Amino acid sequence: MSQTIEDICNKKGVKLTDQRKVIAKVLSESKEVYGESDHPDVDELYQRVSKLDSKISIATIYRTVKLFEESGILTKHDFKGGKARYETLVESHHDHLIDIKTGEIIEFVDEEIEKLQKRVAEKYGYKLVDHKLELYGIKKK
Amino acid sequence: MSQTIEDICNKKGVKLTDQRKVIAKVLSESKEVYGESDHPDVDELYQRVSKLDSKISIATIYRTVKLFEESGILTKHDFKGGKARYETLVESHHDHLIDIKTGEIIEFVDEEIEKLQKRVAEKYGYKLVDHKLELYGIKKK
DNA sequence: CTACGTGCAAACCGTTTGCGAGTCC
DNA sequence: GGACTCGCAAACGGTTTGCACGTAG
Numbered sequence: 001m002s003q004t005i006e007d008i009c010n011k012k013g014v015k016l017t018d019q020r021k022v023i024a025k026v027l028s029e030s031k032e033v034y035g036e037s038d039h040p041d042v043d044e045l046y047q048r049v050s051k052l053d054s055k056i057s058i059a060t061i062y063r064t065v066k067l068f069e070e071s072g073i074l075t076k077h078d079f080k081g082g083k084a085r086y087e088t089l090v091e092s093h094h095d096h097l098i099d100i101k102t103g104e105i106i107e108f109v110d111e112e113i114e115k116l117q118k119r120v121a122e123k124y125g126y127k128l129v130d131h132k133l134e135l136y137g138i139k140k141k
Numbered sequence: 142m143s144q145t146i147e148d149i150c151n152k153k154g155v156k157l158t159d160q161r162k163v164i165a166k167v168l169s170e171s172k173e174v175y176g177e178s179d180h181p182d183v184d185e186l187y188q189r190v191s192k193l194d195s196k197i198s199i200a201t202i203y204r205t206v207k208l209f210e211e212s213g214i215l216t217k218h219d220f221k222g223g224k225a226r227y228e229t230l231v232e233s234h235h236d237h238l239i240d241i242k243t244g245e246i247i248e249f250v251d252e253e254i255e256k257l258q259k260r261v262a263e264k265y266g267y268k269l270v271d272h273k274l275e276l277y278g279i280k281k282k
Numbered sequence: 283c284t285a286c287g288t289g290c291a292a293a294c295c296g297t298t299t300g301c302g303a304g305t306c307c
Numbered sequence: 308g309g310a311c312t313c314g315c316a317a318a319c320g321g322t323t324t325g326c327a328c329g330t331a332g
Contacts, residue, residue, distance in 0.1 A: 057314045062297060078219055097265055106265050113257050117276055120251050124238055126278030133274045135258055137267030158287060198289045203322060
């Protein structure tokens, strides 16, 4: 049922080169290997990819990541700290709760907030096409 | 009642040099001159400042903007597009609705969303210390 | 004299790009 | 052959920083 990155590439006519296959593999393994809330930046991806094929350049990572983003495989996040971070797109949309101490990320969905956002946009005469909600918190002991 | 940027600097022990006074002036005039939803980036600030004193370097703008941010005078936003944009801190918190066509920014507050955010954080055992909500929309005709 | 602020230019860092070489059809 | 992809190194753009020179106390 769930389609692989390779499936999506085929469907969209994106050529699957060896390098892209390696990157796709790293991406699809991300969540399993590195935890559910894995949001690697390009540098991290580069390092993970390098273990499988040390010949792949960081420029290719950048190009592929952009390509995958345009194909709807990845989403890009500009969290605090300059570096863009990526995650594989899942069918269900979610927002992020970020631990300001550890950087740990928790994904969540809140239907009520979603609805309210739409309503706010409409109140100002806009059609909501996208949104970003980030909560920053400290873990209670 | 409302304190000026200079007041805040005095209170915090931030030395008010000539350059900083000019930058403070530009900032406090921002909303009046350029509209309520003025969120200039460093480059824009530099240009506005240059009109008053062309000797002030862009490095000083960067340093002052960072200083003011730390003093709670400005807030920094990392909207889409690489450049950081700033706005003078107002007592009432608000979020942003951004027109993806024109870049126009509408500020809004929604108490209900605020409350829900707090609740979500708590659900995961976190104390909410900050948040960012950006809505991206298209104007309806 | 000491501490700090500034202007300038160089460095920095994440990201993009031009180019020559390679690959697939 | 033509279109595309890659690795490399250079370029880019926003931001920071080292340094020499003020300037204030």
